Amino acid sequence: xxxxxxxxxxxxxxxxxxxxxxxxxxxxxxxxxxxxxxxxxxxxxxxxxxxxxxxxxxxxxxxxxxxxxxxxxxxxxxxxxxxxxxxxxxxxxxxxxxxxxxxxxxxxxxxxxxxxxxxxxxxxxxxxxxxxxxxxxxxxxxxxxxxxx
Numbered sequence: 001x002x003x004x005x006x007x008x009x010x011x012x013x014x015x016x017x018x019x020x021x022x023x024x025x026x027x028x029x030x031x032x033x034x035x036x037x038x039x040x041x042x043x044x045x046x047x048x049x050x051x052x053x054x055x056x057x058x059x060x061x062x063x064x065x066x067x068x069x070x071x072x073x074x075x076x077x078x079x080x081x082x083x084x085x086x087x088x089x090x091x092x093x094x095x096x097x098x099x100x101x102x103x104x105x106x107x108x109x110x111x112x113x114x115x116x117x118x119x120x121x122x123x124x125x126x127x128x129x130x131x132x133x134x135x136x137x138x139x140x141x142x143x144x145x146x147x148x149x
Contacts, residue, residue, distance in 0.1 A: 004055045004086055006093055009045035014038040016054050017047075017076070024076050033059060033074050044070075044097065046090050048081075055081045058090040062101050070098035072108040091124055099149045106149065109135065109142040121145045 014035045021030040038045065041061035048056035056077040063069040072094065077087050095106055110117040112131040122128050126145040135142035 004048050004050045004081065004084075004089075006046055006048045006089060009038060009042040009047045009057065009059070011035075011038045011042050013042070013045075013047050013057070017057050017059075020054060020078070021076060024079060037061075037073060041073075044094075046093060048077075048086055048090060050078075050081065054078065056086050056090060058094055060094050060106075062098065062103055067102070068104045070094070070101070070103040070106045072106060075108075087120060088124060095147065095149060104149050106147040108145040110145070112141050112143055114143070118143055121147075 014033070014037075017038075018030040018033060021033065022028050037059050041059065044061045046058045046060075047054070057075065058072060059074045060070060060072040063071055072091070075087060075090060077084075077090075098106055106126075108121065108126070110121075118128055124147070126147045128143055128145055130143035131141040132144055133141050135144070
């Protein structure tokens with residue numbers, strides 16, 4: 001297995017990320033990552049590469065409205081990299097940067113049916129609550145994750 005390196009994302013990574021999202025999830029999900037996230041929050045987002053191949057990514061940012069919080073919007077790990085610790089490495093780097101930026105909380109959400117994400121976040125140390133009815137609009141329930149730094 002090729003070593004995986006993690007770097008700060010660039011706006012140009014958007015095309016690479018959305019090109020693999022639907023295949024990695026096995027369903028259409030690329031629409032939840034508009035280009036604006038990499039245009040405006042690339043310096044707080046991460047890209048993981050195994051050689052020239054995309055191995056994973058984390059798109060997150062420090063909240064401009066809640067200075068104590070950072071938010072993880074979208075994370076993906078290539079199927080062949082799963083269970084390698086890559087997601088934990090991405091989260092660790094993001095949370096370290098959030099802490100260094102004076103943030104005291106990291107938040108994220110997922111759908112109630114995403115058992116892998118819920119289990120991962122619990123194992124990483126997040127408090128998991130929900131499902132929260134209509135969190136993202138009528139009929140769009142979410143599980144909410146909170147990590148105190």
